[in-house]
Amino acid sequence: MKGAASVHCARPGCAKPAPPALSRVELCLDHFLDEAFVRTDQALARCREGSPLTKDSLEWLLSDALATVKNLEESADEPKPEQRDRMLELLLILANLHEYVAHHSVRVEHPA
Numbered sequence: 001m002k003g004a005a006s007v008h009c010a011r012p013g014c015a016k017p018a019p020p021a022l023s024r025v026e027l028c029l030d031h032f033l034d035e036a037f038v039r040t041d042q043a044l045a046r047c048r049e050g051s052p053l054t055k056d057s058l059e060w061l062l063s064d065a066l067a068t069v070k071n072l073e074e075s076a077d078e079p080k081p082e083q084r085d086r087m088l089e090l091l092l093i094l095a096n097l098h099e100y101v102a103h104h105s106v107r108v109e110h111p112a
């Protein structure tokens, strides 16, 4: 078991420390943002083409990712301006997705 203080990003070639809000997923801030943008893009694309979203991905985006970004905003030690911009952009995209899901009949796949 490692100590709580030394969680590092699990992406190959990346040795940046994972902030406390991301220690569970073992990602640094940059890689978390990359991942979140990819997943929100995919989810919005599926919404637009009327494909069902999986319950897991929807939950990840609308609760985990949102909570993590809020947590990061409060606890991040001085994010760089470009990281801050990306975090704000991600919050906007997540808000859009939230709206979309609330106002369109987005089909959610429930595993059988």
Ligand SMILES: [Zn+2]
Pocket (backbone or CB within 6 Å): 009, 010, 011, 014, 015, 016, 027, 028, 029, 030, 031
């Ligand atoms: Zn990383």
